Amino acid sequence: MSKKAIILLSGGLDSSTVLAIARAEGYECYALTINYRQRHNAELVAARNIANFFEVKDFKIVDIDLSWLKSSALTNKNISIPENPSIGIPVTYVPARNTIMMTLALAWAETIKSQNIFIGVNSVDYSGYPDCRPEYIESFQNMANLATKSAVEGNKIKIHTPLIEMTKAEIILKGIKNQVDYKMTVSCYQATENGLACGKCDSCRLRIEGFESAKIEDPTNYKT
Amino acid sequence: MSKKAIILLSGGLDSSTVLAIARAEGYECYALTINYRQRHNAELVAARNIANFFEVKDFKIVDIDLSWLKSSALTNKNISIPENPSIGIPVTYVPARNTIMMTLALAWAETIKSQNIFIGVNSVDYSGYPDCRPEYIESFQNMANLATKSAVEGNKIKIHTPLIEMTKAEIILKGIKNQVDYKMTVSCYQATENGLACGKCDSCRLRIEGFESAKIEDPTNYKT
Numbered sequence: 001m002s003k004k005a006i007i008l009l010s011g012g013l014d015s016s017t018v019l020a021i022a023r024a025e026g027y028e029c030y031a032l033t034i035n036y037r038q039r040h041n042a043e044l045v046a047a048r049n050i051a052n053f054f055e056v057k058d059f060k061i062v063d064i065d066l067s068w069l070k071s072s073a074l075t076n077k078n079i080s081i082p083e084n085p086s087i088g089i090p091v092t093y094v095p096a097r098n099t100i101m102m103t104l105a106l107a108w109a110e111t112i113k114s115q116n117i118f119i120g121v122n123s124v125d126y127s128g129y130p131d132c133r134p135e136y137i138e139s140f141q142n143m144a145n146l147a148t149k150s151a152v153e154g155n156k157i158k159i160h161t162p163l164i165e166m167t168k169a170e171i172i173l174k175g176i177k178n179q180v181d182y183k184m185t186v187s188c189y190q191a192t193e194n195g196l197a198c199g200k201c202d203s204c205r206l207r208i209e210g211f212e213s214a215k216i217e218d219p220t221n222y223k224t
Numbered sequence: 225m226s227k228k229a230i231i232l233l234s235g236g237l238d239s240s241t242v243l244a245i246a247r248a249e250g251y252e253c254y255a256l257t258i259n260y261r262q263r264h265n266a267e268l269v270a271a272r273n274i275a276n277f278f279e280v281k282d283f284k285i286v287d288i289d290l291s292w293l294k295s296s297a298l299t300n301k302n303i304s305i306p307e308n309p310s311i312g313i314p315v316t317y318v319p320a321r322n323t324i325m326m327t328l329a330l331a332w333a334e335t336i337k338s339q340n341i342f343i344g345v346n347s348v349d350y351s352g353y354p355d356c357r358p359e360y361i362e363s364f365q366n367m368a369n370l371a372t373k374s375a376v377e378g379n380k381i382k383i384h385t386p387l388i389e390m391t392k393a394e395i396i397l398k399g400i401k402n403q404v405d406y407k408m409t410v411s412c413y414q415a416t417e418n419g420l421a422c423g424k425c426d427s428c429r430l431r432i433e434g435f436e437s438a439k440i441e442d443p444t445n446y447k448t
Contacts, residue, residue: 060292062288062289062292063287063288063289064286064287064288065286065287066331068284068286068332068335069331069332069335070335071334071335089373089376093373094331095330095331095332095334095335095372095373096327096328096330096331096334096368096371096372097331098371099327099330099331099367099368099371100324100327100328100331103320103323103324103327104320104324106319106320106323107290107293107318107319107320107321107323107324108292108293108319110295110319110320111292111293111294111295111319130370130371130372130373130375130376131370131371131372133370135370136367136370136371139363139366139367139370140367140371142363142366142367143323143360143363143364143366143367144320144323146354146355146357146359146360146363147320147322147323147354147355147360147364148319148320148354148355149313149317149319149354151354152313152354
């Protein structure tokens with residue numbers, strides 16, 4: 001029997017690559033998408049398409065309204081998405097976002113008796129979010145292994161971060177090797193309902209630079 | 225200016241006591257109730273009444289559907305609540321429940337610039353849940369202090385667990401001293417819509433024994 005893994009799948013470039021990697025490593029994949037009322041739904045559609053493409057065992061969208069977190073441009077529609085590089089941690093930062101997502105993955109993992117959670121965090125080409133750093137991931141894993149009945153019974157959780165040391169270009173090359181069609185993925189913070197990217201936000205900028213650096217033609221659909 | 229604190233408030237005996245303690249210690253209290261589609265709504269009503277009684281600065285109910293966590297009697301209506309003491313961790317255990325709740329508290333804390341989270345976990349008269357132990361709470365706090373922008377900027381989070389070493393009787397006596405009216409609280413895992421307790425489940429049993437041991441008349445409304 002293959003090992004089960006929960007894959008946090010946003011529908012973006014990084015998490016889609018992570019799903020492809022987990023699948024290539026022989027895991028039985030359970031994809032988890034968190035709908036926290038982010039600004040657009042295009043990434044939820046992308047997540048479902050990618051989950052289907054990679055024939056996951058199960059795909060779940062969990063709804064949680066985070067619109068009361070007024071400080072983030074991703075959850076508060078009254079804050080504009082910046083279209084120039086930010087200094088410090090940008091306004092797209094969502095308080096405790098990765099902790100919320102990994103905790104829901106942890107709950108699902110325990111329910112299906114999985115000991116593996118995959119998340120596409122990256123500490124190289126990232127936006128300065130504190131919950132993307134290796135020391136944070138390690139402390140989450142330590143906490144998770146005290147939090148659950150499974151862990152108490154000896155079935156420890158491992159948080160897999162296959163992209164953590166990779167550049168965006170390396171991620172893209174790894175994904176292409178593992179059958180990711182990046183045209184299906186949506187990274188833009190302000191994509192249209194149809195998944196057209198702005199080409200200007202932090203997330204678009206990192207993605208564009210990644211394709212350029214990898215010398216791969218960028219398949220993204222941009223607003224013209 | 226008084227210090228701000230997030231209080232996780234379920235509407236039960238323990239969390240109501242915690243709110244009273246935080247208030248008595250001079251915190252400006254923000255009460256957070258998580259509606260995870262537990263079996264009954266009576267405790268949500270109780271939480272709101274208690275939050276009003278203690279004049280919290282803000283009261284928030286966050287909805288998150290956890291009914292897909294099929295292994296717990298609290299989230300899966302097809303599993304009966306046990307009416308006799310269980311051996312080991314009981315079926316009312318909800319995977320990662322306290323981690324989910326504290327993480328949402330952490331997100332709110334960062335948004336309102338609070339460095340304090342209060343939770344009514346208890347490692348004496350409890351039900352064997354792993355996420356009530358001091359070592360778990362400590363590891364959560366360590367993780368939280370790597371997870372957020374606030375913490376990176378030096379504003380560390382403290383998880384307050386004023387009940388952790390107290391017996392149920394001590395909790396009751398502490399609450400009465402701090403104006404808790406336990407008639408307003410609902411602890412029962414299978415309370416009716418009107419808040420009547422079964423008197424048989426683990427949670428009722430611990431509560432009944434607590435009032436007996438404290439030599440306080442039990443004000444709970446039981447089904448007859």
